Amino acid sequence: QLKPYEPVTDARMANPEPANWLMYRGNYAGWGYSPLDKINDRNVGKLTLAWSYVTGMSEGHQAPPIVNNGYMYISTPNNQVIAFEAKSGRELWRYKKPIPEELQQLHPTNRGVALYKDKLYFATTDAMVVALDPVSGKELWKQPIGDWKAGYYSTLAPLAANGKVVVGVSGGEYGVRGYIVALDGETGKEVWRTYTVPAPGEPGGDSWPGETYKNGGASVWITGTYDPETRLSYWGTGNAAPWMPDTRQGDNLYANSTLALDIDTGALKGYHQYHWNDAWDWDEVSAPLLIDVERNGKKVKSLVHAGRNGYLWHLERTSDRINFVDAWPYVKQDVFASVDPRTGRPTYREDKRPGTGKTVSFCPSLWGGKDWFPEAYSPKTGMLYVPANNNLCSELKGEAVNYRKGELYIGVSLDNILTNVRMTDASRQHIGEVQAWNVGAKKNVWTHKYPEMNWGPLMATGGNLVFGGGTNDRMFRAFNATTGQMLWEFPASSGVTGVPSSFEVDGEQYIAVQAGWGVDAERMQGAFNAVLKHKTTVPQGGTVMVFKLGR
Numbered sequence: 166q167l168k169p170y171e172p173v174t175d176a177r178m179a180n181p182e183p184a185n186w187l188m189y190r191g192n193y194a195g196w197g198y199s200p201l202d203k204i205n206d207r208n209v210g211k212l213t214l215a216w217s218y219v220t221g222m223s224e225g226h227q228a229p230p231i232v233n234n235g236y237m238y239i240s241t242p243n244n245q246v247i248a249f250e251a252k253s254g255r256e257l258w259r260y261k262k263p264i265p266e267e268l269q270q271l272h273p274t275n276r277g278v279a280l281y282k283d284k285l286y287f288a289t290t291d292a293m294v295v296a297l298d299p300v301s302g303k304e305l306w307k308q309p310i311g312d313w314k315a316g317y318y319s320t321l322a323p324l325a326a327n328g329k330v331v332v333g334v335s336g337g338e339y340g341v342r343g344y345i346v347a348l349d350g351e352t353g354k355e356v357w358r359t360y361t362v363p364a365p366g367e368p369g370g371d372s373w374p375g376e377t378y379k380n381g382g383a384s385v386w387i388t389g390t391y392d393p394e395t396r397l398s399y400w401g402t403g404n405a406a407p408w409m410p411d412t413r414q415g416d417n418l419y420a421n422s423t424l425a426l427d428i429d430t431g432a433l434k435g436y437h438q439y440h441w442n443d444a445w446d447w448d449e450v451s452a453p454l455l456i457d458v459e460r461n462g463k464k465v466k467s468l469v470h471a472g473r474n475g476y477l478w479h480l481e482r483t484s485d486r487i488n489f490v491d492a493w494p495y496v497k498q499d500v501f502a503s504v505d506p507r508t509g510r511p512t513y514r515e516d517k518r519p520g521t522g523k524t525v526s527f528c529p530s531l532w533g534g535k536d537w538f539p540e541a542y543s544p545k546t547g548m549l550y551v552p553a554n555n556n557l558c559s560e561l562k563g564e565a566v567n568y569r570k571g572e573l574y575i576g577v578s579l580d581n582i583l584t585n586v587r588m589t590d591a592s593r594q595h596i597g598e599v600q601a602w603n604v605g606a607k608k609n610v611w612t613h614k615y616p617e618m619n620w621g622p623l624m625a626t627g628g629n630l631v632f633g634g635g636t637n638d639r640m641f642r643a644f645n646a647t648t649g650q651m652l653w654e655f656p657a658s659s660g661v662t663g664v665p666s667s668f669e670v671d672g673e674q675y676i677a678v679q680a681g682w683g684v685d686a687e688r689m690q691g692a693f694n695a696v697l698k699h700k701t702t703v704p705q706g707g708t709v710m711v712f713k714l715g716r
């Protein structure tokens with residue numbers, strides 16, 4: 166009873182129908198917002214499970230259910246994509262790409278598929294992009310984008326725009342040299358590749374001593390946002406490698422930055438580095454949200470980013486630059502002594518900078534004020550919603566490390582990483598938060614607090630709701646977007662670190678999300694268990710959950 170598959174054109178992508186969820190965050194601006202309002206703050210208490218489906222995988226289920234006129238697609242860890250009839254949960258097909266046996270997955274997750282024209286794309290753990298037929302699941306082509314034997318892998322959902330499929334590579338903990346690569350959507354042929362770490366002689370190349378740029382990190386593992394008007398895509402970059410900053414003295418451009426890349430050529434048109442010479446593993450990979458922000462009575466075409474470094478960043482975007490507007494801490498941050506009001510460049514407290522042979526504690530923890538899980542923005546309330554971890558700190562002991570192809574290149578022992586968490590008096594009271602911000606006014610409107618951490622991507626809806634999971638009690642929740650009042654919660658089979666989405670079929674609205682705890686939410690829980698008196702175990706295993714209003 167499914168209608169013929171409807172190709173996903175540039176026009177549809179630039180202006181997605183409210184009934185569908187065509188890409189990672191629902192729109193190119195990265196809002197994580199569904200305009201649908203049949204499920205709303207008055208009736209959300211009646212939300213019930215319409216269907217669910219066990220994926221057969223453990224580890225991190227983080228991908229949003231992507232929906233195009235009744236067809237739904239999810240990806241799971243281990244290079245798996247599953248297609249459903251969105252309304253019923255009937256499986257249409259399942260695709261699994263084998264992973265080489267010797268490949269060790271440091272971050273076993275996949276953050277979703279991209280739909281474009283008559284194809285579906287996803288990026289793999291063994292550093293390929295695969296194109297599938299969305300109707301049959303048949304493999305159309307696969308294109309290698311990096312050497313997995315050298316620690317390159319992909320976890321992000323691709324960005325599809327202007328005839329291209331654009332992805333980045335992970336591997337910041339293996340000493341890769343990061344890049345963003347665009348493939349021709351039809352053929353898979355590489356169109357451009359832009360390194361996030363410049364070579365000597367290129368602009369920014371002098372921010373790396375000697376040969377260090379070759380293993381400088383700055384990986385890209387979260388989908389970029391895109392402005393069709395300027396044809397600029399915006400990407401966040403990860404930590405510089407290895408972690409200890411004295412091994413690569415200099416700013417280390419363009420690690421921990423937002424980059425503006427021309428979608429047609431990959432040319433770098435602007436950047437903002439959130440913190441230079443990274444020492445804290447604060448990957449700034451979340452792409453900034455494209456928002457028109459009212460500030461001092463003026464509209465600013467903005468880029469907004471809740472930094473892993475604990476600051477909320479308000480930038481301005483133009484056709485050829487990124488300008489700093491403002492920044493302020495949204496969680497406890499004890500590293501920045503100041504932020505230059507003109508450029509946004511921070512100065513550091515020396516005693517808060519880890520280094521080789523030093524043991525240093527700092528806040529927020531190495532997982533940051535916010536790790537990879539996305540913020541959401543509602544144009545209805547004008548608020549930015551931030552899933553945060555507050556009051557938490559880390560202690561790292563820097564060690565010398567030599568680069569060896571395909572091996573971890575961190576400079577902190579795994580033992581230390583798994584016990585790095587340091588509690589404060591405040592974090593014994595609460596850690597996880599959902600924060601609502603009026604960015605232009607720099608005003609925190611409401612905050613919902615959790616006793617322990619929050620790893621939950623957020624979605625806002627036209628029904629004055631904000632949805633998110635992320636806590637170790639397995640709950641998936643809905644909040645009143647205006648007031649922050651918790652209106653509904655549902656105990657999932659596992660912790661919910663999936664990106665939620667919403668869609669409509671035959672006039673009925675649905676909320677969809679994957680449960681499936683894993684990756685660093687799980688590792689961080691281990692680090693907590695090491696310092697807390699009680700231990701929490703979160704069950705693993707992926708489930709797709711789709712909710713609708715009960716009668």
Ligand SMILES: O=C(O)c1cc(C(=O)O)c2c(n1)C(=O)C(=O)c1cc(C(=O)O)[nH]c1-2
Nearest residue numbers: 272320335336337338384386403684685686
């Ligand atoms: O530097 C990198 O390339 C890289 C990649 C990834 C990833 O691809 O998931 C993570 C991280 N770093 C990282 O620092 C991090 O905290 C993290 C958490 C997670 C997760 O899925 O929970 N992935 C990653």
Ligand SMILES: [Ca+2]
Nearest residue numbers: 337403404448
């Ligand atoms: Ca990293």
